[in-house]
Amino acid sequence: MRLSAAIFLAVGLPLSVHAAECPAGMAEFKKGIALADTTPEKESTFRRAIELCPTLAEAHYALGVYFLRQGNRMTDAKSSLERAIALRDDVSFTLALAEVMVRSGDLQGAEETYRKLTKRDTAQGDALIGLSLVLEKQGKLDDAEETIRQVIQLESDRAVGYLNLGVILEKQGKLDDALVSYETALRKNMSDASMHVHLARVRSALGRLDEAEASARQATVLDEKNREGWLLLGTVLEKQRDYHQARAAFERAQALDGNDPAVTLNLAVTTFHDDDEEQALSLVKTALIRHPDYAPLHGVLGWMYLQRRELDLAKGALNRAVTLDGRNALAHNNLGVLYELQGEREQAQREFARAVELQPELGEAQANLKRVSE
Secondary structure, eight states: OOOOOOOOOSTTOOOOHHHHHOHHHHHHHHHHHHSOTTOTHHHHHHHHHHHHOTTOHHHHHHHHHHHHHHSSOHHHHHHHHHHHHHHOOOHHHHHHHHHHHHHHTOHHHHHHHHHHHTTSGGGHHHHHHHHHHHHHHTTOHHHHHHHHHHHHHHOTTOHHHHHHHHHHHHHTTOHHHHHHHHHHHHHHOTTOHHHHHHHHHHHHHTTOHHHHHHHHHHHHHHOTTOHHHHHHHHHHHHHTTOHHHHHHHHHHHHHHOTTOHHHHHHHHHHHHHTTOHHHHHHHHHHHHHHOTTOHHHHHHHHHHHHHTTOHHHHHHHHHHHHHHOTTOHHHHHHHHHHHHHTTOHHHHHHHHHHHHHHOTTOHHHHHHHHHHHO
């Protein structure tokens, strides 16, 4: 769950006076704009534009945005965007630089930049959206809510304002209000798969599982490569105990990102419930080869062994889980179950108590603790 921030495009920018004086550089610039971000030639094309016309601010900006979209070249992005700004004071350039600051972890710098931009009429809406993102990341949820509501007052038809408000309200635990905000955002942009993903998540949390399933399915129809949509669909179907279909949904999510251990964990649990225990164990063991220190995988492996009453193997896996992450409430609860099966009531009570301490809303741990304490 995250706020939506604008990714700024070089297309459509007002061109500097240098553009007309440098037709060869402009030709390369336009060629670079037309190339997809995944095309290796995009960077070299923008660089050629800059070599031909070093004062073409748009080319420096476009190169900076290209680096920004790569996700791991923030230093290069910052350098290119600062050069663009030095050549021309354009709000789009500064907005992009602020986003680089956010992604680089310089939240204070980003906040200061966005606050300055809010004083410029041509950038106010985008700057307020960016500022709300920074405030949310800083944990200042009330301030983030107030800021994004200003966006809605300024631009009531803009879906992203309602979307981001929904995210903030959801983080505040105001699920009914978040649902209303997401539904408003969806009415303004029915074709955005991410809107349906947000709706599915909140409807699921509110127990409206049929509606959540419909929203998740719509997200995958609109974008069959939407991993979050497939994950949510699997989660909702699992809650409905439709393990076979849930397994299929998680398999689609894994096909989109096979290196995410959390996806494999969901698939393995559902596969186990779908009466395919050996395949479920194989999925977890294979994932642990790639992610040996991912505590939830050890916890799930221990839970599977516990279900099979292979207690020694379960104990080893669960102890490994809590060694890697002492705050894993489920692993502590399952250790309590294991100790109770082995007749070690006192040790079981300690594990159940620890699970409740870590996650008070974990009903299973509460019931277990009450039982062994009587």
